[in-house]
Amino acid sequence: MDHTFGAELARALGVKVIIPACGDITLMEKGIEVLPHYRNSGSDTESETEDLYLPGANPFVGMVYRPLKAEEFRLLVLNPGFSDEPIECFLEHYPVNGSKPFKALSYVWGTAMHNEPIRVDGFEFSVTENLYAFLKEFRKEYDAEILWIDAICIDQQNIPERNAQIRQMKRVYEGADSVVIWLGNEVSTTKEAFEHLSHIYDSFWLQTVVKHNRPGAQLSAITSEQVSLLFAGPSGSARAWDGIEDIFKRPWWSRIWVYQEATAPAKNGSVVICGRHTIEFTKILTVNKIVRNMISRFEGLDRLEQCNSLNAVYMHIYSELRRAYHETGTTLYLRLEDLISVLRGFDATNPRDKLYALIPTSVDGDELIDVNYELPVDEVYTNAALSIIQKHHSLDILGHCTMSETGSLENLPSWVPNWTSKSGPIPFFKRSLVSQKTSEEAASGRDVIGKLFNASGDTRAQTSIDRYSNILSVEGFIFDKVELVSPSTGNSHDSSAIAVDWIEWLDTLSCTPDAHQALRKALPRVLVADTYRFSVDVGMRGCIQPSLAGKVGNESLLKINAIEPDDIHESVTGPHPASFRRKLIVTEQGYLGLTAEQVEKNDVVAICCGGQLPLVLRATSNHYTLIGEAYIHGIMDGEAMTRYKMNGNASFQIIKIR
Template structure:
């Protein structure tokens, strides 16, 4: 008998009744080492508002639970919950708290769903929220002491300055002006000890739990406990804020965690504070940028958080949204399998015109055993192998490959670009490996199970077949060998990849690319997604200025210089890693993305798993191009069933089905060029000879002046056959 059944056997949990039913725990006083005694009290939320404290902690492993006495009965709880109760109780008087491990009957799915639905109200109605990070360890007292010495108002103002400008150049510049703790390497032994303590503190698992996005944002008075030490949330944010580098970087190698390992925790803390800034900002603070958190914006970060139950990714984040922007997410219901929940959520976003959510979907973002449709975001936390081989492509705020969306933040639906949901006909349905689906799904009988066999139709503005894919550094590592590290020996493999690409481009290197760059300049810019080390868009002059120093660094015989020795001034005398290497790290080129070319000579950067015959495409409403893979149904219908299919609502487009692979970069097509060309020349996806001739004549009049009129430069006549709006079906 598990410990939740033990609770029921003692009749500790009676059914909750009322509009907002709630249990709270009266924690009896006592020292930390004494046995824990408490009383479970049934009440209504409105009756106890501002009279209890809500708790937040890491759920932890259910193994090796500890005993407490609740209502005179023995009760087992997780060790993390036990440690928290032992540390937060007062020595002399009772303390009324809400803790999910005790106050919710976790074995009652209906109650669990109901209580999760009102979680935001539970935390926002508390007089305060107590965050428990765990027992003291790794010099945590130094970290808490240092955080308490900071001026949080200063750093909250720095964050506010970034948020006020939304997604813009001004926001990027404001972030570059922020305070950074590791601007210079600590000189003294104490400074190094402190730095190690700060990094260890910020890497505690609580910071990355998905539920803390809600638990730490709802109440103004939120305090953080670590062993016997306590500090306000604002001070913890201040600590994390100054640990965030201004641009992509690494921390010194003596730290217990690398910056890449710590990044998700730092982003999580920033997300919490961003929500708090919106919720609790001062009345005198001007608001120019994103003033609400929409479901679309919040869920984009879903798979960077940790959760015990994959369904919590949706149920926890839906209430972080402000106003009524959570209405597009399903209500908490733990009877629904996580696979169905993820499909329903993605469908809600896409059919309401929030197509940027596709940037977190695709086979390159799914684990190999995924049964989800390719257009669905898998909100589960990606394991290290998936993250390493398929990281996100940087999405610059000036990019709008598929046209500027009327509302890029996802605050309101954009139905003009909405996807259409369809169901695969029976003879086209995917064969699902039963070993790959959850036990809940295998036994699930709900009608929504058919969603696994659904597809979506989206508007596509450009498509072209990939005819060449380059190499990555991983291709030069022997099978079974260690993954390359970010040092000069691993970077040297980049030269092998580049030589392979240049051999492919050999006959075109003296030519001109469609946007006016030379083909060689266009190739180099493609490798860094035309983006500098600070995230700024750059042109051919940038690579001309820095390419040679990067190659000299790669070919140097000194293998001691690594990524921590960045040449910020890029001087020829400095042997440290040159500036251009940082731009490569930002783009992921030659490590996690491959160079590729298409039938009509587009130069692209694509996910590592892309193959020849995949298709580079631009979807209307998506800021980044994507790669699609033609998909053949498992069976071919008979003539009779094919006729029936053609007369049904599942009628297919002529292009067939595709799987979404992932985001891509297409040089010269990143800033709305395809929409401008399509609007100006009226391109058709499958033009008649007369229609094609009309478009060509318009493009070539007066020696191609149309390209100058559109402000595109160069000459895009070569790619006109790839442009034209069509419906594409994603499975």
């Protein structure tokens, strides 16, 4: 590498430099010295990082980086060394589509409170403790390693470069020879944990499923005794399960950036490293699949239950996306809206990254969002929500909004989701995790997945916005008004208890016997927002908890709508997302519904063009505030929209929401 320009500049400026870690020119030969330079790598989720200057530190931070050309990226060459030697490395530029073989690192940056120094191109460079631990552990004694590490290969202080590099990160990970997943330093139980994960995979998956090539039959035929033996095994001690629990508690699993890193089809797959121990990523995902299957069919597997609850949803997402890729052999095409819906619970300290991190892996992200870390967060979110609405002519994204979630984003309109929040109710509609689309279908915005609800019929959202006030104007009509509101369920996840409370509340209402009977009849479907269907022959009748079945009735409950049979037990006896942080409502026309817990008497129910679900709105002086989406039993398939048109209404009202 040519350090001449930096050397001559340093001499002209009268500063000092360090002997370079490697390269063609030894700067000391030119009589040039430099004082230590400390950079704050910051966090992968911080919005603006700052250089940490110590007294006498080198202020010329750009000397580590040369400008990147279009379609270029940097690779880090990690020099060999022994454990007691300082870490030295240098950067090289390559075209994204034509670099030498390299490994891409997936990790959690960690806090920038305690940094460690390394040398990059001869300059002292500060990295977080977690990255430093990886470099120390991964470095070879006699051979160099070529890596892509975002904290070093991207100039994090150069916002335009950072914006541009984010857009091509997916290509970087897909072009890597392999993805290295660093979970952090090992603990005393890590060795046993990795051994037991391999034991489960080798003993069960390879010997039982792959060998017989009958995965469905083998999973269903295994007995509880075999399960107990398998998961006890020679290495299935308490220490092994403690170690597995520790592994799945690591923050890597829920970090927003690792979604694209873990699902990228690297040439040679992905490997998980924790301290000195390694395991193939696919093995962990496969074991997780086995665990999920066993828990759904057998009781008493306490350690499995504990293990499965730890970031299981994230592993399931990774597993399903990777499975779909390998089955189709092509890149998955997912809309940004779908990714946001599925991955909202992932973590990001920089709130912009809740969106920016998903752009490279979505088919439409590039055209919907401009990566710009200098924009305020509320503006980033508002622009994204509006782009999604107008691109797809759909109001589905409003299902992520609830009135109480603006938090510190005081300027956020009520129709814009606060994606920093993970505690709000889950949207009623559940889109397919893996879209079976061609790239053309996905890019066109046509929803080939299909709608779960269709309250607005075949209409499409026609919207406009006042940029000064951020008032969104939509077409639609006011259908009804909220008359009665149930007590709050608080933070309860117990669907059975919630159902009993709501039945008791319905029994207190003053209404005719026919009206009361109609409300009781609708309740089982309202309880789960009509989102599970299964028939009485699936053998699940005994799974219904007596407290719920006795009051609602097995036959009614067993007619609630279908999804995957594996989820039936949980949907009936465990927590159901539809009832979490929501209240029952009865409208003036006598409809029973479910909506956000902030609902109040006299709020209105609106049917808006392009919306799968009705919206509950609250009137202000010149606009409405969005309270949340609603499931209103009896109008979810377009019945209200059909009646509106049949009544001779030639046009829709303009509903203004702020």
